[in-house]
Amino acid sequence: MQRILNTLRLTAKELRAIARDVVMLVLIAYVFTVSTYMVADAISTEVDHLAVAVIDEDQSILSARLTDSIQPPLFKSPDMIAADQALQAQKDGKYILVVDFPPDMERDLKAGRSVTINIDVDATAVAHAGNGAAFMSQMLGQEITRYFSPSAVDGSQIDVVFRSFYNPNLTSKWFTSVMQLMNSITILTLILAGASLIREREHGTIEHVLVMPVRPPEIVVSKILANGLVILIAAVFSLIVVVEWLLAVPVSGSVLLFVLGTALYVIALASLGLLLATFTKNMGQYGLLVIPVIVVMILLSGGITPLESMPGFLQVAIRILSPAPHFVAFAQSVLYRGSGIGLVWPEMATMAGMAVFTFSVTLMRFRKVLSG
Template identity: 65%
Template sequence: MQSLLNILRLTIKELRAFRRDKVMIVLMIYVFTLAVWLVSSAASTEVRDLTVAVVDEDHSPLSTRLIDAIRGPLFKAPELLTAQQADQAQLDGKYVLVVEIPPDFERDLRAGREATLMVFVDATAVAFAGNGSSFIQHVLSQEVSDYLSPGTSSASALNVVLRSRFNPNMTGEWFASVMQLMNSITILMLILSGSSMIREREHGTIEHVLVMPVRPHEIVLSKIFAMGAVILAASVASLLLVVEGFMGVPVSGSLGLFALGTGLYVIAVGSIGLMLASFTHNMGQYGLLVIPVIIVMILLSGGMTPLESMPEWLQILMRTISPAPHFVIFAQAVLYRGAGIGLVLNELAMISGMSLVALALVLARFRKILS
């Protein structure tokens, strides 16, 4: 009971110290609000509103229909230009795509002759050029097929119907916003847990703590619980107010289950942060040490690129040494697919096991330092 009281008192001390750290408070507010929106929405790489110019030298009903087929949300309304105007406009970077419909295009197709429709692509915009050219090719070929042979596709032997579950419109913002929230939890928990120890050293208050009748595990747990509580509260608030409320991203799963998994995860990450802090003496050293750890944990967590695309040995390694892949799998299952605890029990067990291992290692390190 006395140990629990000591942990509670030290936790309150850590929260008071955090409250006085205005820079960290501003950083947390920014990361869980504006940064989530900027990364997932404002800096989106989705193909939308592509600029298109059309050189129509056919002036047939088919060419008119092709021009009408180029519409939002993938494309902006196309501009009709002459060939010389289109060349100059693309040189000036005004249009990503230029569609040139040659003379007698419809007449040649109806006569069974070969007809060529050209699409000029500004490949300096790599993402737009690759995806945009594929999209406009599909749109134009489908429109030509429907115009010349209406009903052909419905009469074919195979009719493939695609239905996208959990994200029907394939909106990248839905995925990016939640994954950015997961990354923010990892980054801030590493920074706050480690900086709480570095701050004690730089301000000279660590000596005051060491002469108090407290044990190493009480110091460690109080720092993890204090910073973990702040991160957990901020992440849940961001999920409800920013992701679901402001951005309109539907959250399907249980908020309580998400909070449980996040609580276990912040304990593991906080322990890693304290472990790294035990090898440094100031914030400069800690920053240099923690940056590569953050990069590896985020890039190889499966939140930015699928784990399946990585070499098998790397998948096994990351699942063994890092709790981040298990947390990403857990968060995606709960928040996207509405999974219950039975489906994510294995991931929760892995995160819990890693939390215990990380706590044991950091406690052993702190006992060695204090002795």
């Protein structure tokens, strides 16, 4: 009972220290509100009003019809340019796509000869360019088919229907908002946990704690509890107010289950943050150490690029060393697909195991630092 009381008192002390750190509070509020909203609302790989130019060397009814079919919202109304202007226009960044209808296109198609329509793509914006070129190619093909056989209906034709589950309109905002929230949890948990120990060392209050009748496990647990509680409250607020309300992203699963899984993830991260802080003496050193860790964890979490696209050895390594891919899989399953604990318990168990292991290593390292 005395250990529990000591831990609670130390937790209250940590919470008061966070409350007095105005800069940190502003950072937490900004990251979980403004930053989440801005990133989700502004960053998009959807095809939306792409700038298009058309080189019409055919000057036929078909080429005019194809030009008229290039319309918002996927594309801007196309500009007509000459062939010798296309290269410079794309160098100047004016157009993502330049569509070139060759001479005698309609006549060749009517005669049964093959025709090549060139689509020059500014591939510096890879996602937009690739998606835009695919949509443009599909649209032109459909329009040409309708032009030459407007009344052709064959009941034996196969109609392929795509059904998009969990994000029926393929809205990138639904994905980006949750991934940004998860990245914010990762970044701020590591920063807050490490800063709590660095702050004690820089202010000299760690010596005061050492003369108190408390043990290292109580100090470590109090720091994890205090910082984890702040992160959890901010994350739930961001999920409900920013993601679900402001961005109108439907949350299918249980928020309580998400909080439980996030708590396991936060414990593992906070333990890691404290472990890294034991190797540094000030915030400058800690920042240089933790930034590469954050970058690797986020980039290899599966939230930006699928794990399946990574080399096999890297997939195995990151699943063993980092809780981030397990948290990404857990959060996507719960928030998007509405999965219950029966489906996500393996990811939760893995995060719990990593939390226990990281906490144990941190505690051993913490004892050495205090004794030193």
